[in-house]
Amino acid sequence: MLAVEPSARIRAQRALDVAPALDAMAEQLPFDDDSFDAVMATVTVHQWADVGRGLSELRRVAREAVVVLTFDGDALDRLWPAEYVPELIAAERRRYPLIDYLSSIIGKRVDVREVPIPIDCVDGFTETYYARPEQFLDPRVRAAQSAWDFVDEQANHRAVEQLRAGLASGAWDARHGHLRTQPEFHGSLRLLAGQP
Numbered sequence: 001m002l003a004v005e006p007s008a009r010i011r012a013q014r015a016l017d018v019a020p021a022l023d024a025m026a027e028q029l030p031f032d033d034d035s036f037d038a039v040m041a042t043v044t045v046h047q048w049a050d051v052g053r054g055l056s057e058l059r060r061v062a063r064e065a066v067v068v069l070t071f072d073g074d075a076l077d078r079l080w081p082a083e084y085v086p087e088l089i090a091a092e093r094r095r096y097p098l099i100d101y102l103s104s105i106i107g108k109r110v111d112v113r114e115v116p117i118p119i120d121c122v123d124g125f126t127e128t129y130y131a132r133p134e135q136f137l138d139p140r141v142r143a144a145q146s147a148w149d150f151v152d153e154q155a156n157h158r159a160v161e162q163l164r165a166g167l168a169s170g171a172w173d174a175r176h177g178h179l180r181t182q183p184e185f186h187g188s189l190r191l192l193a194g195q196p
Helices: 008-012 051-061 073-078 086-097 101-106 133-137 139-144 146-150 153-169 170-183
Strands: 041-044 066-071 109-114 188-193
Touching: 041 051, 051 101, 066 073, 066 101, 073 086, 073 139, 086 146, 086 153, 101 109, 101 188, 133 139, 133 153, 153 170
Parallel strands: 041 066
Antiparallel strands: 066 188, 109 188
């Protein structure tokens, strides 16, 4: 197993007992054609400068499956933050490539699956807090999610204050309290597996 990570900061944060990470970019992989049985891109395609080129590179170096874990921009409004910070949803929707576009590049046969998010998911992307809205009051949580970088300070402040007030008044729980005990959330997370 081998990882590719262009960020020195992220490479430095990797645990010592995981696969090594090469300093490289998806758009220009330093591997021969058909070097790997399978390749995977995990919650990253929306960060790439040239998604088409990056996916073509994944397809080039994979003999079999190209797997992409990403988000479906058309399903982002399934979760309650759409009510509090629609600017976040709009920004994310612009960033996420269309599922059909991704599929058209990664294989001739592509299986697309909705991935349920468990209530105790620790990853930290927006939907992992579907049952824990208080987490969004913590500026460290928002700072760890790149989506908030695309929301201006005024909208950020307004959203946090509306959420704080909704939690204090019980309005959030009146509308969404059932989520606090819902074992999983079916949101925008998608797993695509493309075969040549």
